[in-house]
Amino acid sequence: MKNKGQVMTVTPSAAIYFHPEAYTTTGPKLMGRNAAGESFLRGYMAYTRASEFWAQVDNIEHAQAFAQAIQGAGRSEPAKIIDRNNIAALAQVGTLYCPGPGIGLHAWHRAGLGHGAWSLCGVTHTTASAGAMDSIAELLTAPVQPWDALICTSTAVKDNVSRILQAQADYVKQRLGATRLVLPQMPVIPLGIHTSDFEFSSAQKAQARTAIAADNRTHVVMFMGRLSFHAKAHPLAMYQALEAAARAIPANEKVVLIECGWHANEYIARAYADAAQKACPSVRLITLDGRKAEERQIAWASADVFCSLSDNIQETFGIVPIEAMAAGIPVVVSDWDGYKDTVRDGIDGFRIPALMPHAGLGTDLATRHALGVDTYDMYCGHVCSLVAVDVQASTDAFVRLFTSSDLRQRMGEAGRARAKEVYDWAAIIPRYEALWTQLAEIRRAQGRDVAQLPNPWPARMDPFAAFSQYxxxxxxxxxxxxxxxxxxxxxxxxxxxxxxxxxxxxxxxxxxxxxxxxxxxxxxxxxxxxxxxxxxxxxxxxxxxxxxxxxxxxxxxxxxx
Known part of the structure; x- marks a missing residue:
């Protein structure tokens, strides 16, 4: 209790909707959302101003995993658990944070207890999949409120989300004559990283370069991430640009490309090997397993230049260039999705122009995906086949970096400072908590004005109402x-x-x-x-x-x- 005249402060807090699979990189199918979830949980536990750790779980095993995560983070606070039997306890916390865009279902769960009982906060990862797009479109028909939020990790993905919502709004207006549409907040808050994870000593760098047999006349370029030409970054532009750059530098200097990641299957591994052999025979290729910490360290510590010429709609943010910046490595990336926000062209590295067809020329691609003719992987692959990254501009960027150690150092230092100042979880978690505080203020001001319908969730009606004529x-x-x-x-x-x-x-x-x-x-x-x-x-x-x-x-x- 505060004395009269003192300002009452509210510590921002949220219950984490916790399923272990969403917050670990040790699962059988490692995706970007897993890495982002694991990193977020670690950052939240390190930098939150809240004094309690809450989680909503679906079963007791998940509660145990959450408690272990708290202990693993070096925190002594007990886990406070909410399950489906006591979901009303979310009102005590104030916000439920979900590690994806699907807050519509959670809004239905909340409906019977009052739309203003608590806030919901989701976050975008991939928005190209059918499930993700359905979750976004549902925001217009689910009882989502202005005191809820869908965090967009980049301005590009916010534009994508807005386009989906606008198309759904057009449909609802035409179909039902709806004139009042309620949307959640959609702030742009980037994903975070732990910049200290990417600090390497001179000894570590020397040891890593020795491990890959790279001397001081060797230019080491590194790509980090899933090695998927159809769902991550098509490597052919990178291969061609590196080959051209390798031929442009003095003959006594060599280029090494490290691809640190993993192939989903042997077919994809052979496709990479065949393309590299044909497109960049002058470049020595090293493949490291990105699922192994020791091999990731070799890649990060040995690299002179980072490259990711992403051309895939499966991407929304792209966290690896920020990790490269934190490691002090200049970056060569496509001018694509979240890279437009994170990489300052000419300062932290180079953003390479990307080209795609205009709207109206991809309807057949969307239809093939919608009807199940193409899998999601094929859909992404077909789309990226029609996205071009400028090979000549990529070549020029590599040559400039290979021929100027001063430029590499200047860009590396600029990137490191930016990563620490803007993208470390120490800077990102306060932005999350400021958002949760803002949502609470909107909820307190407007939450009591929403009328509660007799059947707040029509598709899950009280059976004694739905079947009252029986x-x-x-x-x-x-x-x-x-x-x-x-x-x-x-x-x-x-x-x-x-x-x-x-x-x-x-x-x-x-x-x-x-x-x-x-x-x-x-x-x-x-x-x-x-x-x-x-x-x-x-x-x-x-x-x-x-x-x-x-x-x-x-x-x-x-x-x-």
Whole structure:
């Protein structure tokens, strides 16, 4: 309690919607969202101003994993767990953070407890998949509110999200004549990194270059990430540019390309090897396993230049160039998606122009994907086949960096400073918490103005409302009951032990509540309301409903008129 005149401060807090798979890089299928989730959780636990760690989980194993994550982060606070049985506790926290864009379903979960009970906060990762696009489009029809937010990790992806929402709005307006549309906040907040993870000593750098047999006349270029020509970055432009650059520098200087990542299968691995052999025979190629920390360190510590000529709509932000900047490595990236925000052309490195067809020329690609003719991987691959990254501009960037150690140093230092100042989790987590505080303020100001409908989730309606025409009659306050038999209590105890009765124990009255109802009826017939009042006020609706169950087991009966 604050003394009079003191300013009341609210510590921003959020419950993390926690499924271990979303916050680990040790799973069987490592994706960018896994790396981002793991990094976020580590950053949140390191830099949050909240004094408690909350999680909403789907099962007890997930709760245990969350507690282990807290301990692994060196925190001593206990895990506070919310599950589906006590979801109302989210109102105590204020915000539920979801590691994806699908906050629409969570808004439906909240609906029965009041749209203003708490805020929801999601984040974009890939937005090209059918599931992601459906989640975004659903934001217009789910009960998402202005005190909710979908964090967009780049200005490019915010534009993409806005286009999906606008197309859905056009449909809703035409179909239903809707004129009032409610949207969540859509702030642009980038993903973060732990910049200290990318600091390497001179000894480590020397050791790494020795490991790949690179002397001081060797220019080491590094690509980090999944080695997927159809879903990450098509490597042919990089190969061609490096070959041209290798031929342009003095003959006693060599170029090495490290591809640090992993191929999904042997077919893709052979495709990479074949393309590199044909496109850049003058470049020595080294493939390292990006899933192994020791091989990642060799790549980061040995590189002179980082390259990612992404051309894929599967990307939205692109965290690896920031990691390269944190390592003090100048970057050569495509002028594409989130790279436009993160890499300053001519300062941290070079952004290479990218070209794609104009709107209206990809309808067949979208239709093939929508109808299942193409898988998501094929859809991404077909689209990227029609995106070009300028090979000549890439070549020029490599030559400039290979021929000027001063330029490499200047760009590397600029990138390192920018990564630490703007993209370290120490800078990003306060932006998340400022957003959560803002959402709470909007919720307090507007949350009570939203009318609660009788059926807040139409597709999950109260069954007694949805199927109200099924029975002969409906239980009402005036419905009158009598005791079915003198031994009703003993018979009821017997029936409760039956598996076909006991399976519903979570929604059944207690023995004490049943006994109170039966005892009241010993003195003659009573109305349903009179019987409900045998229970405490907070349980009366529950007992009122349960009168039908007692009638089902023939412990009580409807009074004859």
């Amino acid at each position: 029975p002969t009659s409906i239980l009402s306050a005036e419905t009158r009951f009598v005791l079915a038999r003198s031994e009703a209590s003993r018979a009821l105890a017997q029936w409760r032990r039956l598996a076909m009765v006991n399976f519903a124990r979570d929604v059944l009255p207690t023995e004490a509540e049943c006994d109170a109802v039966l005892k009241a009826l010993e003195h003659g017939e009573k109305s349903a309301m009179e019987l409900a009042r045998t229970a405490p006020a907070e349980r009366q609706a529950f007992v009122f409903r349960s009168l039908v169950w007692l009638a089902k087991l023939d412990a009580i009966r409807l009074a004859r008129k």
